[in-house]
Amino acid sequence: MKLDKSNFSEWFDTVLREAELYDYGRYPVKGMGVWRPYGFKLRRLVLDNVVRKILDETGHEEVLFPILIPKDLLEKESEHVRGFEGEVFWVTKGGHQELEVPLALRPTSETAISYMESLWISSYKQLPMKLYQIVPVYRYETKATRPLIRLREVSTFKEAHTAHESFEDADKQCIEAVEVYKRIFDSLAIPYMISMRPKWDRFAGALYTVAFDTVMPDGRALQIGTVHHLGQNFSIPFEVRFQRRDEEMDYVWQTSYGISDRIFAAMIAIHGDDRGLVLPPHVAPIQVVIVPIPQKNEEDQEKVNNYVRELEEELKKAGIRVHTDNREELTPGAKYYYWELRGVPFRIEIGKREVDNDEVTVARRDVKGKVKVKRLELRKKLEELSEEMLNSMRERAWEFMKSRIRETDNIEEAKKLVEERYVVEVPWCGREECGLKLDEEVGRVLGMPLDKEINVEGKKCIVCGRKAVTKVRLAKTY
Amino acid sequence: MKLDKSNFSEWFDTVLREAELYDYGRYPVKGMGVWRPYGFKLRRLVLDNVVRKILDETGHEEVLFPILIPKDLLEKESEHVRGFEGEVFWVTKGGHQELEVPLALRPTSETAISYMESLWISSYKQLPMKLYQIVPVYRYETKATRPLIRLREVSTFKEAHTAHESFEDADKQCIEAVEVYKRIFDSLAIPYMISMRPKWDRFAGALYTVAFDTVMPDGRALQIGTVHHLGQNFSIPFEVRFQRRDEEMDYVWQTSYGISDRIFAAMIAIHGDDRGLVLPPHVAPIQVVIVPIPQKNEEDQEKVNNYVRELEEELKKAGIRVHTDNREELTPGAKYYYWELRGVPFRIEIGKREVDNDEVTVARRDVKGKVKVKRLELRKKLEELSEEMLNSMRERAWEFMKSRIRETDNIEEAKKLVEERYVVEVPWCGREECGLKLDEEVGRVLGMPLDKEINVEGKKCIVCGRKAVTKVRLAKTY
Known part of the structure; x- marks a missing residue:
């Protein structure tokens, strides 16, 4: 077996297989793989020593919901279901009987959790309620699947769901979630860009979506975490009502945020070399x-x-x-x-x-x-040495990522850079029309950078030439 | 809220709800419940501090398989599928498309694991292979469902699957599995009876099934663990072949053994009192x-x-x-x-x-x-005090169970005792005909006791009057 990371795609598949982490492409259901003992140990250490630890320390409480969501529940928030309906796996039969209501394999759990919150929550005294679960989720992907990156069974989805008294509290929770994710990724020495996703790429049902992206060895951006302000978009249809401090009744304000198997994909891809895996010492089996x-x-x-x-x-x-x-x-x-x-x-x-x-x-x-x-x-x-090693892995990883980010004010150059697998930051007028054009002609719009100062004084939108109001990141993505 | 354990069924539902362990009967899919934060912590401590600890110490390795099994795979061992086909949930649609092959929500994983073992195993040097996973399994139960006892989503199924060089090695593994389960139940102060299930009540596809039963507060027996010698019944259809020490090719010999959410049901039911839960200190959240x-x-x-x-x-x-x-x-x-x-x-x-x-x-x-x-x-x-408490819980629990077991040589008395919710041990000729009659007319046949000496000298089968060859346990069961 010969490993060559410059051919990343083959390298990645080979390392997963040869290091006996995750058996992919041989299980007889497309897009679903098997965690083998060595991989499972790594997965468990990352979950227990990093993800659960940080979530528990910040007042999140772990729960476990059923995997099945009835169709009528999933459809209760109309924008939400539109975002998922094309890619839901449906259970339609039990034994030899047709089910009365088809059951979805959960694509995500906002609807199921909001439903139960409506039974659990009655007063502001119970808020904030910060729940999370680590569970598989399902997407009937029509795109090409890839191990740990684009799966039909996302075997490890950490989804947090929180409920608050006010818009502002939910807003603050999004900031806490960003800090939580920074700690998680820092702990695994995974570098990240934080961007406000454009409104056409928000989570279905969210007021806004903040996303973490990293850059893979082949220069493509990989979304590794998202944070959503859900407003009252779910609490109203699901009637998650509570008595406020002023004794009025109101609907809770919610957020949700998730990370997936991609946390392992990024950790493996970014740190590995031509000899194979390189693991952060505190999570190495x-x-x-x-x-x-x-x-x-x-x-x-x-x-x-x-x-x-x-x-x-x-x-x-x-x-x-x-x-x-x-x-x-x-x-x-x-x-x-x-x-x-x-x-x-x-x-x-x-x-x-x-x-x-x-x-x-x-x-x-x-x-x-x-x-x-x-x-x-x-x-x-x-x-x-463990501390030194983690620091040096982190430094090298951040250096690599930074070396893959460029700025330009010229659309042709932007196209060329994205072609060459750079992440590009360009001035933008903020209008959806121009954004969609960038999406189509240059590269996927990751959104407005939230992790750096943006100065667009005197800059013009690279599409329409109007005054730029911000910059956006563009990249070839997974 | 008033708790009265002498009305066990209501007591159990009330404790689960009021102690905020497991929200049952309100989630909008029948037979599926939600683990709430306090219950989830208890579940996690039992799994990590007891189940995983003991399995890891005895050389079992944890893995994670997809939840979906294609229909053709599930049907490959014909006796096996006959045991389950009436109660499988089927995924038949992905997005708006009909799937080419229906996918089962796993009822148990012998087929999926044997399939992958056929790819992994080639030599005796890899044996024994002792894998386990802790996952949800699904049964479209037609009987009345009960929280943690009879679920359509068994949220916590610990299933072990092992492969060996010979019949004898698999046999020895069954003995190890029984010892493992003793340690697990002892650790939680759950008393048990160990019985060889009669052949009409074996796991579908097994040569034999050894089962652990406990007695619930209402006197009904609850199966809390099973161990199966699978012989080559799965390895032949799934072609799990290996090279033996003598260089001949052969099929592996397999075992499987499982415990479920019932471990929590038993722990809660047996130790609780009129004030609520009583938890063993080492797993108390x-x-x-x-x-x-x-x-x-x-x-x-x-x-x-x-x-x-x-x-x-x-x-x-x-x-x-x-x-x-x-x-x-x-x-x-x-x-x-x-x-x-x-x-x-x-x-x-x-x-x-x-x-x-x-x-x-x-x-x-x-x-x-x-x-x-x-x-x-x-x-x-x-x-x-923790040690004293656990010992005294264990003692009290065993005393209770023993007080619910009776022996008799008379069929009418046996019927009466089972009616009064005793477990009864009776002499039996060993013929299926008489066993099935006991099953129908007296009580469910748990099987031949494996945890005590049996003396049937001069005893006669209580059904047919022929010479008894063993005793069997009978009980009203869950």
């Missing part, structure tokens, strides 16, 4: 692999084996996820290759010299070279 | 609730508040899940009632006397009375 170096002399071998056993025990006790590769049929070189492919952050080599000097040789996955570390200092050193 | 006692004097109040804050901090640091109930609108009595309903194992009351004596008053949820504990000794004492 195996953080340290120990490779004993074979000795000619039996006595030396015995010494090495004992040393390895003790070391493994020490690291385990310290809560480090460590594995010793004792396979006899493989050379050390073959083992290095095997664990590099799987992205194990640290490899420890133990031979006679290490035993004699009471030290170990440590190789870090993301850089070349090895360091000698005294055994007594190993735990502390691994902590330091 | 809140282990300790602190209730400050209101003081007339402001200075005293300040002292109490400070003491409470410090104590909460101390307990949190020790990894204890603690909550202080500071609600001003509720009396201490109302708070006791509130947290007792929710099954919090320990309540700590802090008034002026406690502050002055540097001690706390601790009430244990499962017994009456309170004890004074010096603050310095509190952490150690809570550990001791």
Whole structure:
């Protein structure tokens, strides 16, 4: 197997398969894959140590709703269903019977959750209510599917749904959600652009949508998170009423925000290299692999084996996820290759010299070279190296992303840059007409940058030449 | 709200609702409910601290398969599909299109997993392969549904699937599975009977089925776990072939074993009382609730508040899940009632006397009375009390179950005892004809006891009078 990240698409599929993360394209339903044990462990660590941890710390409470939503419920908010109806999987039969009401495999849960909120919420005292669930969602995609990027079964959808007393509170919640997502992506060293999506690309039923996009190795932008202010668009049809502080009745104000399997796609794609995965140490299923170096002399071998056993025990006790590769049929070189492919952050080599000097040789996955570390200092050193590694992964990732962003005031150049897979920021008059033209002729409109100052003094819309009111980001997207 | 466990059915529904565990009967799809935040936390602690922990420790690896299984795959093992086809939910449409092949919402995953195993397994070196997943499964139940007991969406199905080199290895795996389940149920203080299901009640496609049943407060038996030896019944149609040690090709030998939401139903039903939930301390979402006692004097109040804050901090640091109930609108009595309903194992009351004596008053949820504990000794004492509490819950639960089991050699008495909701053990000739008659006329045949010595010397089958070869358990079941 040969890995070449410059051919990203093939690289990505190969790494998912060969590192035994996610078996895709062989399960007999299109657009649905299987998380294998190593991939599942990675998924669980990301969810537990990052996503759940940050959501729980910020007062979100986890729930679990049924996967099925009755058709009449899904259709209650008309704009919402228009956004999804072409791509819903429908359950129409139970046993040999036709169901009275078709049931949708949830494409997202605003309707189901609003329905239950109408039963749960009666007073401002219960607000804000901040719920989330981590569940599969379903889209009958007609576009080409891609593992973890465009699936018919999105196996990991983290959707948060919040209810508030006022428009302003929901607005503030959107800001908190953006901060939550920054923390999540920062923790995984995934760089992002934050943009206000144009109104023709809002979530179906939202007042506005803020989105996080990253840039994949092939230069295409990937939406990795969205935050929606839903206003009262769902609470009115679903009658989620509450008594306000002034004792008047009102409908709650809602937000929702989601991230999906793409969080794994981005993490894998952005950090990996021609040797395979590179994983942030705090979510790596195996953080340290120990490779004993074979000795000619039996006595030396015995010494090495004992040393390895003790070391493994020490690291385990310290809560480090460590594995010793004792396979006899493989050379050390073959083992290095095997664990590099799987992205194990640290490899420890133990031979006679290490035993004699009471030290170990440590190789870090993301850089070349090895360091000698005294055994007594190993735990502390691994902590330091983990932090260094994550920082350096983050830095490199942000540098790469920034190198893929350009500004221009010229439509022809914008087209050329998008063709060359750059994200382009251009002045825009703010009119939908010109926006749609950009969408069609230049690149997908990601929206107005929210993560930087925008200065359009003296600038003109690159489509119509009118005075520009903002800039928009354009890109070839997934 | 009045709780009366002697009216078990109403008690159970009321506790689920009032303790805000699982919202059932209001979600607009029959037989499907919503896990609310408090229930979700309990569910997660049981899964993470008990189920996953024990499965991971015994070499099982977690995976995640798609929820949809194509019709042709499900039908590949003919006996299997006959067991399920009357109760499968079918996805027949994607968007506005009819699907070419209907897709089943998985009723169980033997077929999907065997299909992928045929791609993964090629050599004995990969065996045993011990996989599990915790996922929802679907049954279009025609019987009356009941929360957590008989659902159309079983929200929590832990299914393990293993592959082995030989019949004997699969057989041994069934024994390991039984030991795993004992550990799981013991950990939650749930008593069980282990029985070899009669052949007419085996899992569809199994050589044999071993089942765990418990006895609910109303005396009805509840199946809470099953273990199946699948032989080569799935590996042959799905062509899960491997090279044996002797280099011949063969089909793998498989087992599967499952537990469901009923683990929560049993835990809640068996331990609860007329005040509500009683939870084993190691899975309780809140282990300790602190209730400050209101003081007339402001200075005293300040002292109490400070003491409470410090104590909460101390307990949190020790990894204890603690909550202080500071609600001003509720009396201490109302708070006791509130947290007792929710099954919090320990309540700590802090008034002026406690502050002055540097001690706390601790009430244990499962017994009456309170004890004074010096603050310095509190952490150690809570550990001791947790163990005592779990042991005493376990003892009481086993005593209750044993009190509901009777033996008799007389069919009329057997009928009467089953009528009175006892589990009855009777001598049996082993012939299906007589077994089916027992099933019809006396009570559901749970099968041959595997958890006790059986002596049928000189005994006769209570149906036909022939020589008995074993005993069988009969009961009214859920």
